[in-house]
Amino acid sequence: MGSFILKRLINLIPTLLVVGIIVFIITRMIPGDPASVMLGPQASVEDVENLREELGLNKSIPSQFISYVADLAQLNLGYSYSYSESVIGLIIERFPNTVILALAALLIAVVIGIPAGILAARKQNTIIDYVVMLISLVGVSMPIFWLGIMLVLFFSVNLGWLPATGMGNLDDGLWPYIKHLLLPAFALATIPMATFARITRSSMLEVISQDYIKTARSKGIKEYLVIGKHAFKNALTPILTVLGMQISNLLGGAVLTETIFSWPGMGRLIVDAIDKRDFVVVQGTVIFIAFIFVLINLIVDVLYKVVNPKVNLESDGGKK
Amino acid sequence: MAQVIVNDNKKQNTLLRKLLKNKLATIGLIIVTLMTIVAIFAPLIATHPPNEMTVGKSFLPMNTDGHLLGTDNYGRDLFSRLVYGTRISMVVGVAAVLFGAVFGTLLGLVAGYFGGRLDSIIMRTMDGLFAFPFILLAITLMTVLGQGLVNVIVAIGIANIPGFARLVRGQVLSVKEEEFIEVTHSLGATHTRIIFSHILPNCLAPLIVYGTMSTAGAIISEAALSFLGLGIQPPTASWGSILKDGKDFLVLNPQMATFSGICILLTVLGINLLGDGLRDALDPKMKV
Numbered sequence: 001m002g003s004f005i006l007k008r009l010i011n012l013i014p015t016l017l018v019v020g021i022i023v024f025i026i027t028r029m030i031p032g033d034p035a036s037v038m039l040g041p042q043a044s045v046e047d048v049e050n051l052r053e054e055l056g057l058n059k060s061i062p063s064q065f066i067s068y069v070a071d072l073a074q075l076n077l078g079y080s081y082s083y084s085e086s087v088i089g090l091i092i093e094r095f096p097n098t099v100i101l102a103l104a105a106l107l108i109a110v111v112i113g114i115p116a117g118i119l120a121a122r123k124q125n126t127i128i129d130y131v132v133m134l135i136s137l138v139g140v141s142m143p144i145f146w147l148g149i150m151l152v153l154f155f156s157v158n159l160g161w162l163p164a165t166g167m168g169n170l171d172d173g174l175w176p177y178i179k180h181l182l183l184p185a186f187a188l189a190t191i192p193m194a195t196f197a198r199i200t201r202s203s204m205l206e207v208i209s210q211d212y213i214k215t216a217r218s219k220g221i222k223e224y225l226v227i228g229k230h231a232f233k234n235a236l237t238p239i240l241t242v243l244g245m246q247i248s249n250l251l252g253g254a255v256l257t258e259t260i261f262s263w264p265g266m267g268r269l270i271v272d273a274i275d276k277r278d279f280v281v282v283q284g285t286v287i288f289i290a291f292i293f294v295l296i297n298l299i300v301d302v303l304y305k306v307v308n309p310k311v312n313l314e315s316d317g318g319k320k
Numbered sequence: 321m322a323q324v325i326v327n328d329n330k331k332q333n334t335l336l337r338k339l340l341k342n343k344l345a346t347i348g349l350i351i352v353t354l355m356t357i358v359a360i361f362a363p364l365i366a367t368h369p370p371n372e373m374t375v376g377k378s379f380l381p382m383n384t385d386g387h388l389l390g391t392d393n394y395g396r397d398l399f400s401r402l403v404y405g406t407r408i409s410m411v412v413g414v415a416a417v418l419f420g421a422v423f424g425t426l427l428g429l430v431a432g433y434f435g436g437r438l439d440s441i442i443m444r445t446m447d448g449l450f451a452f453p454f455i456l457l458a459i460t461l462m463t464v465l466g467q468g469l470v471n472v473i474v475a476i477g478i479a480n481i482p483g484f485a486r487l488v489r490g491q492v493l494s495v496k497e498e499e500f501i502e503v504t505h506s507l508g509a510t511h512t513r514i515i516f517s518h519i520l521p522n523c524l525a526p527l528i529v530y531g532t533m534s535t536a537g538a539i540i541s542e543a544a545l546s547f548l549g550l551g552i553q554p555p556t557a558s559w560g561s562i563l564k565d566g567k568d569f570l571v572l573n574p575q576m577a578t579f580s581g582i583c584i585l586l587t588v589l590g591i592n593l594l595g596d597g598l599r600d601a602l603d604p605k606m607k608v
Binding site: 030143147248249252255270282293 | 451454456460464536543544547566570571574578584585589592593
């Protein structure tokens with residue numbers, strides 16, 4: 001197991017390098033001079049020139065790239081002028097908020113999606129199955145930014161039950177904090193929840209029809225144990241695969257959800273930075289999210305192996 | 321030649337028959353067909369020019385003065401704007417996926433067929449692109465490209481490339497080892513001929529399924545980009561930009577946000593249903 005993790009960590013290096021190169025190329029392609037765009041039309045020529053020098057824009061592209069990689073290796077993501085703060089500082093401040101939102105969404109998705117899928121499989125071809133499948137079909141097609149707005153319209157504007165925007169402070173107590181979290185987390189949870197329900201159902205149906213489940217039942221083992229212990233454990237592998245894929249959805253969806261609910265996380269930071277044309281922040285946050293995403297995928301791969309030791313992830317070089 | 325065409329027609333007929341047997345897929349097909357008709361005949365269906373502003377007629381409620389769904393903040397007819405928005409969504413959905421499919425397929429074919437260092441370079445680059453959440457990659461590309469229809473297509477198209485490349489490479493690897501490829505090769509067929517006449521046709525079924533599913537994603541992405549103000553430029557009507565305006569006037573005029581979102585949801589749902597049906601009909605083992 002140790003050597004497997006080590007091998008995967010080494011495999012990460014070329015991917016991370018490619019991520020770095022892609023972000024470098026994209027940010028260098030932004031039209032206009034980043035320094036003058038960042039400082040705005042009123043800036044003096046001297047200020048622009050100073051910023052150009054500070055950002056290293058007057059150096060050649062290869063030497064810009066070398067200092068960029070060197071900075072990355074030291075976790076130096078640059079300094080933001082519009083926020084008057086280092087980018088890493090901004091990330092340290094905002095990233096935990098995105099994690100809270102994403103984890104809350106994942107929790108909702110797992111707690112509702114997986115049992116719904118199991119229930120649908122148990123009651124296959126009944127009205128319960130159809131309802132669960134219809135809801136999850138709509139769920140996977142949901143534009144979550146629209147759902148977010150509709151949730152605000154219904155629960156905040158019409159009913160006045162939950163706050164429409166912002167993040168609560170734990171000092172004010174747990175309930176106000178959760179109240180702020182509920183709507184954005186639910187909006188973000190929609191697609192993973194529906195996907196979990198669908199994959200759990202199909203995976204459970206496949207397992208339930210197998211002989212060992214029939215044997216377990218004929219031995220008189222209680223139904224909840226047959227489903228919970230024997231069937232679900234074997235249905236878990238495809239669910240975990242989907243879990244890995246959903247993390248990309250959560251991180252991407254956070255960009256949109258945070259914008260709608262003014263949630264002070266990474267997604268909102270990126271959208272605001274694009275608005276302010278603060279390319280240093282855009283570059284730093286995008287590369288950070290990509291790194292995190294790659295790392296989470298690695299963790300999911302390891303979990304995959306823990307759950308199902310027969311899976312040989314090394315044979316295909318870790319590609320899924 | 322005539323025989324081939326007949327066979328092709330037969331194949332299409334069985335595919336359509338299989339699709340129509342599946343109720344959900346039929347619903348999907350109906351929705352997609354309807355949306356396509358609306359997109360093509362938008363000028364005939366719309367009751368007003370989509371960008372025509374009328375002073376003093378802002379935020380009319382539904383069914384007033386011949387405005388079926390009322391008017392927006394500029395007094396423009398909401399129904400007509402939604403009808404025209406269908407065009408943007410369908411065009412971006414199809415064009416962005418075609419863009420991603422063409423480049424992704426080419427890269428996947430080359431990587432899978434030739435293997436070696438070329439394969440490593442191409443696939444590591446694809447892994448790198450895959451490390452970005454889809455919408456984040458599209459957003460970042462839009463900041464470089466700037467607003468506009470073509471740029472939206474290119475940005476979403478680029479974000480679609482790695483998915484197609486991976487899919488096609490996987491298919492090529494499994495087809496490449498088949499005996500008929502070896503035979504064709506020993507008969508003196510060129511690489512280009514083998515790739516395009518023998519390998520590519522074997523990738524078509526999963527490509528069609530994946531392409532259909534990706535169209536749904538592309539439509540949502542366009543709406544998301546326009547919603548963030550990075551996509552289609554005003555005053556062009558796009559479901560995403562109508563939703564963006566609607567969000568600002570949620571209390572005053574909830575129908576702007578409500579109906580634009582329903583249009584997105586309905587279209588994406590239709591395409592997903594059709595995609596599920598196509599998968600079951602063409603390639604039941606495939607998991608997209």
